[in-house]
Amino acid sequence: MNKQILLKSRPVGKPTLENFDIVNAPAVVAHQGEVLVKAQYISVDPYMRGRMSDAKSYVPPFEVGKPIEGGVVGEVIESKHSNYIVGDKVIGALAWQEIQSVPAEKVTKLNSELAPMSYYLGILGMPGLTAYFGLLDIGKPTEGETVVVSGAAGAVGMVVGQIARIKGCRVVGIAGNDEKNSYLKNELHFDEVINYNTTSDMEAAIADACPNGVDIYFDNVGGEISDAVIANINKGARIILCGQISLYNNTEAAIGPRVQPTLLKKSALMQGFIVSNYLSRWPEGVSELAKWLTDGRLKYQQTITRGFENLPQAFIGLFEGKNTGKSLVEVI
């Protein structure tokens, strides 16, 4: 049996297990120019929620009745392309399927000696590079500035905070439980942490944690947490829009305080981005991140769920604030 997970129906609001279907995949054969890939780790990421809706976004929607697609690392078990041999470790945007045959151009070889394979779905992959380019290219942090990051214990957030520390900034992380926050503070050396679930006045809490105001806000969540941060920005602040996870399951357009008057008064910048804007600079990012990992200046944590069939549950867990660090599934 070669399992495959399909989008059975489009979620309305928060996704549930009923939106997914686990089936046996059609027979897979590697044709000329293709490689047969056995998945080892499969990534679950918040942005994938957008593709489950039938709305225009920066990536096209998934089709109902077709497999979900996302970041997968695996091993080549049969090759009909001269660049690959059996045993090669590869990464690609592939189907949620145990074994699949894909054109060789759809995958990239990994150096599994530099770091564990799963890291290429996290700190050396999309989330790590999202943190790297978003913070450095848009935020342009300088020593002594204050950086606030929401979703701080997530795959992107924890890298953002650590890079900001490397750049000499004061770092304040916002996350949803004390266990995550104690990890951020004690292991990753964030200067301050705020638990949004137990803080009644977020605006005041951010003001307390940022006595010199907020120079850079790396926003992974949106909504009211962001309103509270934006109320504390300094003149010339930079707000990096990376994710809006608090709004992804909304069924209507979100309403809130208009940010324009604040951005105007503060001569502040707000910039949305997607990491693929930086494709040409990918090698620079991977090399810097790998160097910091090797130096021990950057720590990394993953939440690994075991078992292919647990992919839907691991994905749904992203919206329940369960994971610390990068969430992924190991295909045992």
Place this chain on the structure above:
Amino acid sequence: MNKQILLKSRPVGKPTLENFDIVNAPAVVAHQGEVLVKAQYISVDPYMRGRMSDAKSYVPPFEVGKPIEGGVVGEVIESKHSNYIVGDKVIGALAWQEIQSVPAEKVTKLNSELAPMSYYLGILGMPGLTAYFGLLDIGKPTEGETVVVSGAAGAVGMVVGQIARIKGCRVVGIAGNDEKNSYLKNELHFDEVINYNTTSDMEAAIADACPNGVDIYFDNVGGEISDAVIANINKGARIILCGQISLYNNTEAAIGPRVQPTLLKKSALMQGFIVSNYLSRWPEGVSELAKWLTDGRLKYQQTITRGFENLPQAFIGLFEGKNTGKSLVEVI
């Protein structure tokens, strides 16, 4: 009699004549280092509304019982500073007062042969430079892009549209009446104009006027007009926040659709600014604008109200959509 206008009380909502007091100024004497200035033109600008409230902004609030202050051009009628002689034309942020004595550092000499004196309160002054730096430095227009400007018939907007045309862009202006719009289209050669007072579906009207979407939005007004423009932005769009006149008289924080999800999907930038951020590049801006004026590539229009005592009414008129081009008062 040497008239002076005081802020009598802070407006709540839209300013009224009751918020102002016309009085006779205390005796004015030029002390050492000062010049005595007789006002000739006095500027009324939307940003001044912010200073009438008791809220922190980029400039400190006016004090109740003290004179209003703003852009004034006038003539030196007595000088106790070696850099100035009687007859010099000067500009400064001065009191709403017919004759006043000020430290020489508070004024700058004008070249009244390059352009009429009043132009230094408009196209060669704060509004013109606001258009110049906001559009070029933040918007970075390139040939063939589509630029939408709201408040298009105002002192800033009409310069923005003309510079965008000079840079080879398609320009769409939004203003509040057909007379203004016909001026923008026929005299200033805007490609399209939209009257927000007679258009029921602004979002559709902007889509019609911008078949290739919106690359740059120069926002002078905020509120629902801006919501409709932002719904039409392209990937990589730049939104320049210059003014939010539709919100200045609000007594509560404005609520509206959250822009962050759109900015994120479109990798778009939103940047607030104030022209004083560009003080060091002021001469570059004046020189470029003066060159385009001389070449005839840039046209300019003023709405001049005559009579010092009509200053409050001219100011209030800004919020009634009455003026085309720069609004100012001539002190007969």
